[in-house]
Amino acid sequence: MNNFTFYSPTEFVFGRGTEQQVGDMCLKYGAQRIMIVYGGGSIIKSGLLDKVSASLDAAGLPIIELKGVQPNPIDTKVYEGITLAKAFKPNLILAIGGGSVIDTAKAIAVGYYYEGDFWDFYIGKAKPQQAIPVGVVLTIPAAGSEGSGNTVITNTTTHVKAGLRQPMILRPKFAIMNPELTMTLPAWQTASGITDMMAHILERYLSNTTDVQIGDRLAEGMLMAIMETSEKLMANPNDYEARANIMWCGTIAHNDTCSLGRQEDWNSHAMEHEISAEYDVTHGAGLAVIFPAFLQYASEHNPHKVAQLAHRVLGIADSGNVKEDALKGALKLKEWLHNTLNMPVNFKQLGIENPDLELMNTRLHRLKGEIMQGYMPLDAQATMEIYRLAL
Amino acid sequence: MNNFTFYSPTEFVFGRGTEQQVGDMCLKYGAQRIMIVYGGGSIIKSGLLDKVSASLDAAGLPIIELKGVQPNPIDTKVYEGITLAKAFKPNLILAIGGGSVIDTAKAIAVGYYYEGDFWDFYIGKAKPQQAIPVGVVLTIPAAGSEGSGNTVITNTTTHVKAGLRQPMILRPKFAIMNPELTMTLPAWQTASGITDMMAHILERYLSNTTDVQIGDRLAEGMLMAIMETSEKLMANPNDYEARANIMWCGTIAHNDTCSLGRQEDWNSHAMEHEISAEYDVTHGAGLAVIFPAFLQYASEHNPHKVAQLAHRVLGIADSGNVKEDALKGALKLKEWLHNTLNMPVNFKQLGIENPDLELMNTRLHRLKGEIMQGYMPLDAQATMEIYRLAL
Numbered sequence: 001m002n003n004f005t006f007y008s009p010t011e012f013v014f015g016r017g018t019e020q021q022v023g024d025m026c027l028k029y030g031a032q033r034i035m036i037v038y039g040g041g042s043i044i045k046s047g048l049l050d051k052v053s054a055s056l057d058a059a060g061l062p063i064i065e066l067k068g069v070q071p072n073p074i075d076t077k078v079y080e081g082i083t084l085a086k087a088f089k090p091n092l093i094l095a096i097g098g099g100s101v102i103d104t105a106k107a108i109a110v111g112y113y114y115e116g117d118f119w120d121f122y123i124g125k126a127k128p129q130q131a132i133p134v135g136v137v138l139t140i141p142a143a144g145s146e147g148s149g150n151t152v153i154t155n156t157t158t159h160v161k162a163g164l165r166q167p168m169i170l171r172p173k174f175a176i177m178n179p180e181l182t183m184t185l186p187a188w189q190t191a192s193g194i195t196d197m198m199a200h201i202l203e204r205y206l207s208n209t210t211d212v213q214i215g216d217r218l219a220e221g222m223l224m225a226i227m228e229t230s231e232k233l234m235a236n237p238n239d240y241e242a243r244a245n246i247m248w249c250g251t252i253a254h255n256d257t258c259s260l261g262r263q264e265d266w267n268s269h270a271m272e273h274e275i276s277a278e279y280d281v282t283h284g285a286g287l288a289v290i291f292p293a294f295l296q297y298a299s300e301h302n303p304h305k306v307a308q309l310a311h312r313v314l315g316i317a318d319s320g321n322v323k324e325d326a327l328k329g330a331l332k333l334k335e336w337l338h339n340t341l342n343m344p345v346n347f348k349q350l351g352i353e354n355p356d357l358e359l360m361n362t363r364l365h366r367l368k369g370e371i372m373q374g375y376m377p378l379d380a381q382a383t384m385e386i387y388r389l390a391l
Numbered sequence: 392m393n394n395f396t397f398y399s400p401t402e403f404v405f406g407r408g409t410e411q412q413v414g415d416m417c418l419k420y421g422a423q424r425i426m427i428v429y430g431g432g433s434i435i436k437s438g439l440l441d442k443v444s445a446s447l448d449a450a451g452l453p454i455i456e457l458k459g460v461q462p463n464p465i466d467t468k469v470y471e472g473i474t475l476a477k478a479f480k481p482n483l484i485l486a487i488g489g490g491s492v493i494d495t496a497k498a499i500a501v502g503y504y505y506e507g508d509f510w511d512f513y514i515g516k517a518k519p520q521q522a523i524p525v526g527v528v529l530t531i532p533a534a535g536s537e538g539s540g541n542t543v544i545t546n547t548t549t550h551v552k553a554g555l556r557q558p559m560i561l562r563p564k565f566a567i568m569n570p571e572l573t574m575t576l577p578a579w580q581t582a583s584g585i586t587d588m589m590a591h592i593l594e595r596y597l598s599n600t601t602d603v604q605i606g607d608r609l610a611e612g613m614l615m616a617i618m619e620t621s622e623k624l625m626a627n628p629n630d631y632e633a634r635a636n637i638m639w640c641g642t643i644a645h646n647d648t649c650s651l652g653r654q655e656d657w658n659s660h661a662m663e664h665e666i667s668a669e670y671d672v673t674h675g676a677g678l679a680v681i682f683p684a685f686l687q688y689a690s691e692h693n694p695h696k697v698a699q700l701a702h703r704v705l706g707i708a709d710s711g712n713v714k715e716d717a718l719k720g721a722l723k724l725k726e727w728l729h730n731t732l733n734m735p736v737n738f739k740q741l742g743i744e745n746p747d748l749e750l751m752n753t754r755l756h757r758l759k760g761e762i763m764q765g766y767m768p769l770d771a772q773a774t775m776e777i778y779r780l781a782l
Contacts, residue, residue: 001570001635003406008399014652015394179392211632214616214640221612225605241602244392248651249605257648260639261405 001212001261007167008255010147011174014248016240018178019137022052022094023059029133029173031092034061035085037105038096039069043139048181052096052137064088066108072276072283073100073107074156078118081108085132092173094135098193099143099152099283105134106151106170122153122162128169136175141182141247142193142284144200144254146175154277160367161273167256177251179243187237191341192284194230194246197253198223199287203269206298206305206375209262219258220312222249227313231340265374268294270367271383274360279352288343289350292334293389299326302376306330347391357387392603392652398558399646401538402565405639407631409569410528413443413485414450420524420564422483425452426476428496429487430460434530439572443487443528455479457499463667463674464491464498465547469509472499476523483564485526489584490534490543490674496525497542497561513544513553519560527566532573532638533584533675535591535645537566545668551758552664558647568642570634578628582732583675585621585637588644589614590678594660597689597696597766600653610649611703613640618704622731656765659685661758662774665751670743679734680741683725684780690717693767697721738782748778 013021026034034056043049056063066081085093085108095105110128111118120126136146145151149167154160164170182190205219226249233242252258271294272286299306303326310316310329314336319325337343344350361384365372372378378386404412417425425447434440447454457472476484476499486496501519502509511517527537536542540558545551555561573581596610617640624633643649662685663677690697694717701707701720705727710716728734735741752775756763763769769777 001406001632001639003409005402005404007402011396011398013396015392018394211636213620214613214636214643217612217616218609221608222605225608229604241392244652245602245605248392252605252648257643261635 002209002263004260006256006260008147008171010172012147012177012251013174014177015244016178016180018176019048019051019181020055022135022137022176023055023057023061025174025176026056026061026092026094026135027059029092029135031061031133031135033088033090033092034063035066035081035088035090035093035108036063036096037066037069037081037093037101037108039067039101043096046181046184048096048137048139052094064090069097069101069104071100072154072161072280073104073152074154075119076156077104078107078111078153082111082118085112090132092133092135094137096137096139098138098140099145102134102136102143102145102172103151103153106131106145107153108132109134110164110166110170119155121164123160128164128166131169134170134172136172138175138177138247139181140185140189140193141250142196144197144250146172146177147251147255150254152273159277159363161277162367175251177247179240179247182243182247183238183240187234187342188282190233190237191343192282192288193250194226194341195284195288195291195337195343197250198226199269199291200253201258202291203266204256204259204262204264205309206265207262208302208375212262215258215260215262216308220309222253222258223313225249227336234340234342263374267368267372267374267378270372271364271386274364275355278356278360281350281352285344285350288337288341288345289347289390290386292330292337292345293386295330295333296327296389297382297386298376299323299330305375355387355391357384361387393600393654395651397647397651399538399562401563403538403568403642404565405568406635407569407571409567410439410442410572411446413526413528413567414446414448414452416565416567417447417452417483417485417526418450420483420526422452422524422526424479424481424483425454426457426472426479426481426484426499427454427487428457428460428472428484428492428499430458430492434487437572437575439487439528439530443485455481460488460492460495462491463545463552463671464495465545466510467547468495469498469502469544473502473509476503481523483524483526485528487528487530489529489531490536493525493527493534493536493563494542494544497522497536498544499523500525501555501557501561510546512555513546514551519555519557522560525561525563527563529566529568529638530572531576531580531584532641533587535588535641537563537568538642538646541645543664550668550754552668553758566642568638570631570638573634573638574629574631578625578733579673581624581628582734583673583679584641585617585732586675586679586682586728586734588641589617590660590682591644592649593682594657595647595650595653595655596700597656598653599693599766603653606649606651606653607699611700613644613649614704616640618727625731625733654765658759658763658765658769661763662755662777665755666746669747669751672741672743676735676741679728679732679736680738680781681777683721683728683736684777686721686724687718687780688773688777689767690714690721696766746778746782748775752778
C-alpha cells in the first residue's frame with residue numbers, strides 16, 4: 001500500500017426533502033453573497049429553482065445567477081462565470097445540477113483568484129492556491145463531483161477536454177442530495193450516470209499496486225451494489241430506494257474511498273474525453289463504448305485484475321486460465337451494460353458511423369504523451385487497438 | 392434508506408514515516424499550545440514520544456503532557472486532564488496512542504468548555520456545544536476513534552462504561568497513521584483490535600432498515616478484507632502490507648462508511664461494556680466472547696442478516712433454511728475468532744470462571760432501559776440468555 005492523504009470534508013445532507021435546508025447550509029458555511037450556477041430549464045420546470053431561491057431568500061442571502069451550463073461543460077461558460085463573479089464578489093458558489101454544473105462552478109471558484117487564464121490549471125501550467133467555497137444541490141447522480149476534488153472542462157478552441165484534481169481546495173463544503181430529485185431523469189441519463197460511476201470505480205480498481213485488499217473489496221462491493229440496484233431501477237424508475245442507493249454510490253465511487261494507497265488508471269477516461277470532445281456524446285455513453293474495449297485489451301495484456309473482477313463481481317467461475325476468465329468478464333460486463341442499462345457498447349450504437357480514430361488518437365497522445373502510464377503502458381498503437389475494438 | 396448527514400472532515404495522513412509531519416499538521420490546524428495525551432511507557436520505549444516532541448519543538452509549539460491513560464479509560468484521568476488544560480489553555484489536544492488515549496482526549500476536549508461535570512455528556516444530561524480540536528498519532532488499530540465522533544469512558548464510582556457520539560464536533564482534525572508503529576504490538580493486542588473493528592462493522596450491518604444495498608456490500612467487503620488480511624498478519628506480524636490494511640480498516644469500520652442511511656445496533660457493545668467495566672478485560676476480547684453469542688441468539692430470533700453474512704462472507708452455502716444457515720454462520724465466525732485470532736470465545740477462556748451475570752445484566756438494563764431496541768428488541772431475559780450462551 002502506498003502512502004496517502006485522505007481529506008474529504010464535504011458535509012453530505014442526504015434524503016427526502018433535504019433541498020429545503022439549502023439556505024441554512026449556506027449560512028452555516030459563512031455565505032453572505034451567493035452565485036447560483038445551473039444548466040437548462042429542468043430545474044425551473046421541476047420547481048427546484050423556486051424552492052432553492054425561496055430558501056436562500058428566507059436566509060437573507062443576495063444571489064446572482066449563471067445559467068446555461070451544457071453537458072460536457074465548456075471554457076466559455078467558465079469565462080462568463082468568472083467575469084460575473086468578479087463583479088458580484090460572491091463568497092459561495094452554489095451549483096444546482098450534475099457534474100457539468102459542479103465542474104463549471106469549481107472552475108469559476110479557482111479562476112476567480114487567478115490573474116491569468118483559468119485553463120492554465122487544467123493543462124498543468126499553474127497550480128491553484130485557493131478557491132471560492134462551493135456548495136451543491138445535486139440532481140444527477142453520475143460524475144461524483146459533489147464529493148470529489150476534481151473538475152473536467154472542454155476547451156472549445158483546442159477541443160481538449162482536461163481535468164484538474166485538487167482535493168485540498170476543490171471538495172465542496174456541502175452537498176445536498178435528495179434522491180427524489182432524480183426520479184424524473186430519463187432512462188438514458190440515469191444509465192449514462194451509472195456507467196460513469198462504474199467507470200470511476202474500475203479506474204481505481206485497475207491497479208498494479210499489490211496488497212490493497214481493503215480497496216479491492218470496497219470497489220467490488222460498490223460494483224455489486226450498483227449492478228443489483230440498477231436492475232431494480234431500470235425496471236422501476238420510481239423506486240426511491242434504488243434511486244437512493246445509486247445516488248450515494250455515485251458519490252463514493254469518486255471520493256477516493258476505494259483508491260486510497262494505490263496507483264489508479266484514468267486512461268480509459270482520457271480516451272473517452274476525446275470522443276465526447278469531438279462528437280459531443282454523453283460522457284457515460286462514451287465510457288460504455290470504451291470501457292469494455294479497454295478491458296478486452298487488458299485481458300490480453302495485463303489480465304490479473306480483470307480476472308479478479310470476473311470472479312468476484314461478474315459471476316465467472318475460476319477456470320484457472322487468467323486470460324480466458326478476464327476476457328469472459330470483459331464480455332459479460334459489455335453485455336450487462338447493453339442489456340440492463342441499454343447503453344451503446346460500440347461507436348455505431350453511439351451514433352458515430354465513421355469515427356475519426358486517427359484524429360482522436362493523435363489528440364490523445366498530444367495531451368497525454370507518447371506512452372500513457374497506468375495499469376498497462378499504452379502507446380499510440382495500443383490505444384488505436386482499443387479504439388478499434390470499440391468499432 | 393433513511394435520511395442521513397455524513398460529515399467526516401478528518402485529514403488522514405497515512406503511511407511510512409508520517410509521524411514526522413506531526414508538527415506541521417498541528418500548525419496547519421492552528422495550534423499554538425498543545426496538550427499531549429498518552430498511555431504507558433511503550434511510546435517512550437519505542438522512541439515515538441521523542442520523535443513527536445522533536446517535531447513539535449521544531450514547529451515552536453509549547454507542550455504539556457498528560458500521561459498514564461489506561462485501557463478502558465476512566466473518568467479520573469479525564470478530570471485530571473481538564474484541570475491541567477484549564478491551567479495550560481491548549482488550543483489543540485494531541486492524542487498519541489489507541490482508542491483509550493483518543494477517547495480520553497475527546498472527553499477532556501468537551502469537558503474543558505463545560506461548567507458542570509463532563510460525565511453529564513455521557514449519560515445524556517447535557518449536550519456539548521464545542522470542543523478543543525483533537526489531533527491523533529495512532530499506534531493501535533482497533534477502536535477507530537481517530538476517525539469517529541465517538542468516545543467511551545468508564546465511571547470509576549458507578550462502574551458504568553458509557554459513550555458519547557457527536558460527529559459534528561468530536562471527529563479529530565487530523566490523524567497520522569503509520570502502520571510501522573503497529574509492528575511491535577503483541578499478537579493479543581493486534582487480535583483484540585481486529586475483533587473490535589469487526590464488531591464495529593457488524594453493529595452497523597445488523598439492521599432492519601431494508602434496501603441499503605451499498606451499506607451491506609461495503610460492510611461485507613470490509614469484513615472479507617479484514618479476515619483475509621488477518622490470516623496473513625497472524626502468520627507474519629512484520630507484514631507491513633497486512634498491518635496497513637488492518638490499520639485503515641479499523642478507521643473506516645467506525646467512521647460510518649457502512650452505516651449511512653440505516654439504524655444500527657450497538658447492544659452487543661453495551662453488553663461487552665458491562666464485562667470490561669466489571670472485570671477490566673480487554674474490550675476486543677470481551678467482544679469476541681459476546682459477539683458469537685449475540686449472533687447465535689439472533690439466528691433464532693431474527694436470522695435474516697446473519698444468514699446473509701453467512702452466505703456472502705463466511706462461505707456458508709445457501710441451504711434455503713435461513714435459521715440453520717444463520718446459526719452455521721455464527722458458529723463459523725466464533726471458530727474463526729478462536730482459531731485464527733486466538734481470541735477467547737467464552738467467559739472461561741476470558742479468565743472469568745464465575746461471571747456475575749445477574750449483576751452485569753441488572754446494570755445493563757439500568758443504563759439502557761427495560762427493552763433495548765435494535766436489530767432485535769432485548770429484554771432482561773433475552774440479554775441473560777445471550778450472556779449464558781457465552782459461558
